[in-house]
Amino acid sequence: MMNPSLEFALLANATSILWADVPAWPAAEFVRATATELNRGARLCAWFGVPEGSGTCLVAVLAFDADNTLAVGRSAPFTGSYPSLTVTHPQAHLFEREVWEQHGLTPEGHPWLKPVRRSNGNAPANGEFFRVEGGEVHEVAVGPVHAGIIEPGHFRFQCAGEEVLHLEIALGYQHRGVEEALTSGPHRATMSQMETVAGDTTIAHATAHATVMEALAGTEAPLRAQWLRAIALELERLANHTGDMGALAGDVAFLPTSSACGKIRGDFLNLTALICGNRFGRGLVRPGGCRHDLEPARAAQLIERLKTALADTEQAVAWFWDAASVRARFENVGIVFPAQAAEIGLVGPAARACGLVRDVRYDHPAGWHRFAQAPVAVWPSGDVFARARVRSLEIQRSGEYLREQLVAPADGDMRSELAPPAPETFAVALVEGWRGEVCHVALTDAAGRFRRYKIIDPSFHNWIGMTLALRGTAISDFPICNKSFSLSYCGFDL
Amino acid sequence: MFVFDTIVHRLKRGCETMAYPKGPAPALPDRHGGALKVDAAKCAEGCNDCVPVCPTQAITRPPGKPVALDLGRCIFCAACVEVCPQGAITQTGDHRMAVRRREDLVLGESGKEQIRLAAALDEKLRKLFGRSLRLRQVSAGGCGACEADTNVLGTIGWDLSRFGIQFVASPRHADGLLITGCVSRNMELALRKTYDAVPTPKIVIAVGACAIAGGPFVGHPQILNGASSVVPVDLFVPGCPPHPLTILDGLLRLLGRLEKI
Numbered sequence: 242m243m244n245p246s247l248e249f250a251l252l253a254n255a256t257s258i259l260w261a262d263v264p265a266w267p268a269a270e271f272v273r274a275t276a277t278e279l280n281r282g283a284r285l286c287a288w289f290g291v292p293e294g295s296g297t298c299l300v301a302v303l304a305f306d307a308d309n310t311l312a313v314g315r316s317a318p319f320t321g322s323y324p325s326l327t328v329t330h331p332q333a334h335l336f337e338r339e340v341w342e343q344h345g346l347t348p349e350g351h352p353w354l355k356p357v358r359r360s361n362g363n364a365p366a367n368g369e370f371f372r373v374e375g376g377e378v379h380e381v382a383v384g385p386v387h388a389g390i391i392e393p394g395h396f397r398f399q400c401a402g403e404e405v406l407h408l409e410i411a412l413g414y415q416h417r418g419v420e421e422a423l424t425s426g427p428h429r430a431t432m433s434q435m436e437t438v439a440g441d442t443t444i445a446h447a448t449a450h451a452t453v454m455e456a457l458a459g460t461e462a463p464l465r466a467q468w469l470r471a472i473a474l475e476l477e478r479l480a481n482h483t484g485d486m487g488a489l490a491g492d493v494a495f496l497p498t499s500s501a502c503g504k505i506r507g508d509f510l511n512l513t514a515l516i517c518g519n520r521f522g523r524g525l526v527r528p529g530g531c532r533h534d535l536e537p538a539r540a541a542q543l544i545e546r547l548k549t550a551l552a553d554t555e556q557a558v559a560w561f562w563d564a565a566s567v568r569a570r571f572e573n574v575g576i577v578f579p580a581q582a583a584e585i586g587l588v589g590p591a592a593r594a595c596g597l598v599r600d601v602r603y604d605h606p607a608g609w610h611r612f613a614q615a616p617v618a619v620w621p622s623g624d625v626f627a628r629a630r631v632r633s634l635e636i637q638r639s640g641e642y643l644r645e646q647l648v649a650p651a652d653g654d655m656r657s658e659l660a661p662p663a664p665e666t667f668a669v670a671l672v673e674g675w676r677g678e679v680c681h682v683a684l685t686d687a688a689g690r691f692r693r694y695k696i697i698d699p700s701f702h703n704w705i706g707m708t709l710a711l712r713g714t715a716i717s718d719f720p721i722c723n724k725s726f727s728l729s730y731c732g733f734d735l
Numbered sequence: 736m737f738v739f740d741t742i743v744h745r746l747k748r749g750c751e752t753m754a755y756p757k758g759p760a761p762a763l764p765d766r767h768g769g770a771l772k773v774d775a776a777k778c779a780e781g782c783n784d785c786v787p788v789c790p791t792q793a794i795t796r797p798p799g800k801p802v803a804l805d806l807g808r809c810i811f812c813a814a815c816v817e818v819c820p821q822g823a824i825t826q827t828g829d830h831r832m833a834v835r836r837r838e839d840l841v842l843g844e845s846g847k848e849q850i851r852l853a854a855a856l857d858e859k860l861r862k863l864f865g866r867s868l869r870l871r872q873v874s875a876g877g878c879g880a881c882e883a884d885t886n887v888l889g890t891i892g893w894d895l896s897r898f899g900i901q902f903v904a905s906p907r908h909a910d911g912l913l914i915t916g917c918v919s920r921n922m923e924l925a926l927r928k929t930y931d932a933v934p935t936p937k938i939v940i941a942v943g944a945c946a947i948a949g950g951p952f953v954g955h956p957q958i959l960n961g962a963s964s965v966v967p968v969d970l971f972v973p974g975c976p977p978h979p980l981t982i983l984d985g986l987l988r989l990l991g992r993l994e995k996i
Contacts, residue, residue, distance in 0.1 A: 504891050
């Protein structure tokens with residue numbers, strides 16, 4: 242029987258809680274309790290194992306977006322198997338595979354239990370692929386090395402003629418052992434590893450890590466640093482959204498926008514480099530604050546250059562939306578339905594393009610976003626058009642946000658000394674990166690070192706969305722579907 | 736009207752490709768710092784301050800020996816520059832960093848304070864590749880940043896194809912590989928197969944700290960610490976990621992295209 246007195250512990254984004262205060266259920270009851278919360282409208286941010294004694298505790302971090310709160314619970318340590326959460330809540334499917342791979346806990350009833358990124362010598366242990374049988378059916382295998390300058394992954398299409406019946410994606414090729422290396426950390430290399438979890442999301446991952454360190458120290462970064470982090474985060478969003486708008490244009494052979502956006506993307510990267518010297522924002526965010534200041538003269542230069550880049554973007558993107566030939570190529574292609582999106586737990590622009598109002602900056606504001614927010618960009622149709630539209634709207638809104646915030650800096654220091662992390666404490670930080678929710682969770686041991694550190698890149702939630710979008714679509718539309726999601730391989734592979 | 740508008744906009748913008756290498760190189764961001772220079776003669780006796788601050792263990796100082804900074808491992812965070820009490824490690828602001836031999840990236844001792852920049856390919860290879868080089872790009876444990884700053888060379892601002900350099904969709908069409916990433920064990924087989932599929936003679940270019948020596952992930956059991964562990968490398972381009980200008984300089988240097996201008 243479920244213990245009715247036990248409830249998930251609530252905490253706000255970017256805060257911590259004592260490990261002892263995280264409620265623990267027996268495994269089967271914990272799965273039921275989690276399912277109950279998910280039925281009440283929670284979303285699964287993280288589901289992972291923490292070794293304890295000879296067993297493993299399952300830990301769940303849930304988000305109640307409408308209530309602006311997070312909830313955390315765990316199971317008592319156990320070994321062997323537990324009833325799979327995926328059966329009733331598909332958003333857990335990959336988390337359960339990962340826990341099975343990392344800790345050997347078997348989710349009984351999981352429909353597709355296979356490796357996530359485990360190695361088989363010199364390649365990932367992909368396991369068996371789902372196959373469709375039939376005389377007209379053929380299989381297309383793509384990758385791991387792809388035809389452009391892009392990260393590796395393997396795509397297996399089941400097709401009837403041009404139509405994709407099913408797509409399965411096997412990743413793990415980029416696995417660098419990021420999480421494993423964090424054990425007993427932070428170490429000397431930790432900060433630079435956090436900045437390269439997904440290189441195009443440096444600011445979001447670095448901010449999430451720094452925020453976790455600050456929450457564990459029971460403090461926060463100086464306001465001025467929080468202001469600068471928010472600015473760098475929007476510059477990162479602008480660069481990536483603009484680049485992908487160009488790439489989408491390129492994939493439908495609309496070259497004016499493709500050429501212009503390729504260059505403007507670089508202009509945005511150069512604005513980040515103006516702040517910290519590195520086009521991807523490396524060396525800027527540090528636990529306790531930021532390593533560089535944005536002095537008034539530098540800020541003035543940034544504002545001036547930003548103005549030009551935003552005007553260029555607006556023009557290049559307007560060409561694109563004005564062209565009926567472009568709109569026709571994007572409409573009704575690669576659809577994810579809103580109910581599917583909620584069921585599989587999509588995040589970021591991909592979720593917002595299905596009409597889900599889901600944005601960490603708005604739902605779980607931390608740092609500077611407690612004081613200044615941008616409206617959430619949403620579009621209902623769930624197709625390539627919607628995903629491009631949301632990103633196009635976000636370019637406008639990030640631009641507006643930057644114009645407002647750059648002239649309203651917080652005064653004070655950029656960096657403060659950080660106390661060592663508190664022992665046996667559990668901290669969560671969510672940051673809305675350009676792809677969606679970046680989640681970092683840390684649990685410290687008795688000495689205040691990391692006992693477990695979990696990273697969830699938005700791509701971890703969203704790859705399955707892309708496979709659903711491909712169903713019933715012509716295989717020749719794969720490039721625009723792929724680009725409209727623009728997911729990370731290394732952020733997934735860790 | 737729409738087509739007309741598009742053409743007018745395009746004409747207004749004019750040619751957006753930079754003048755470099757015929758004209759001056761675009762300036763690096765002031766906080767970038769460029770290549771490092773290490774003057775080990777300046778080091779105080781027994782000073783080890785820079786060694787522990789380096790996140791990638793690029794700096795060593797064995798007892799009784801001069802300090803050595805391996806720019807192949809360096810991610811250019813400049814923590815060592817900030818901490819050095821003697822000013823022995825300095826930023827040069829120079830974007831040129833590509834070398835042909837791995838040891839040319841180790842800085843410190845007298846006569847080796849700076850990078851020994853890459854020499855061009857030999858006459859035979861230059862004749863083959865000098866005006867037409869097709870590369871296959873392999874990301875093997877890369878974070879996407881080296882890939883992005885390689886990709887940017889194809890945009891109108893840089894227009895890599897004006898040098899006859901292009902990235903192709905099959906190793907069979909390629910003259911060589913451009914490798915990014917620390918080379919994860921899970922990519923070893925794919926990288927080896929891709930290399931084998933490129934017809935000889937072929938060249939290999941390692942771009943970024945990861946591809947040179949493992950970068951921030953150096954020493955992890957899940958990686959092979961760079962491209963050299965799997966294939967022979969002809970050009971090393973340091974950085975995390977290298978600035979596009981640094982990558983372009985490396986490519987042109989390798990092809991002997993810079994001295995002619």
